[in-house]
Amino acid sequence: KAGVTQTPRYLIKTRGQQVTLSCSPISGHRSVSWYQQTPGQGLQFLFEYFSETQRNKGNFPGRFSGRQFSNSRSEMNVSTLELGDSALYLCASSPGGQLEKLFFGSGTQLSVL
């Protein structure tokens, strides 16, 4: 079974631009969670989707948004990028309703210049 796939692996953007990151969960998994990881803040929860519905979201500004498609693939979008958005963005999938084990992708390393 293929693991969680995140694309692209690396991304360089400039301030003010927007970016879309993609996540393909493990086949059959219906939950997708997104995290931002920075050296100073650790892993911060962004949002979680299950069957195309956002069930929970973290404390991030509205510039951060996400969605999930009917095939469980998910995207997250960051608009009006700021230098502080530079981070490793991790996506994780889980089989069902309860988050009893997350399977993580390798992440997208975003650098904002």
Next chain:
Amino acid sequence: SQQGEEDPQALSIQEGENATMNCSYKTSINNLQWYRQNSGRGLVHLILIRSNEREKHSGRLRVTLDTSKKSSSLLITASRAADTASYFCAPSNDYKLSFGAGTTVTVRA
């Protein structure tokens, strides 16, 4: 907040020694999970302990949970160089796992 907080921040041990790290959290949970991360890559699930369990074992890993103190511990016995990584606890509730900053473990040969 629900976020787990690991202690210590860093740990350096000799190969063969045991490594213990602790986790505290603030709200009620359904379960608590531990993950490992190597060199900024994706996290790998190690073990899950439910709120009604007190101790769980998996290979060289032993996890305890004390819901009255809102704390958990992870013990890695007979450490190996391959155990060098960052370890995170994640209290789980309301469709959300909240990770802390992690404990960085270095195993010296």
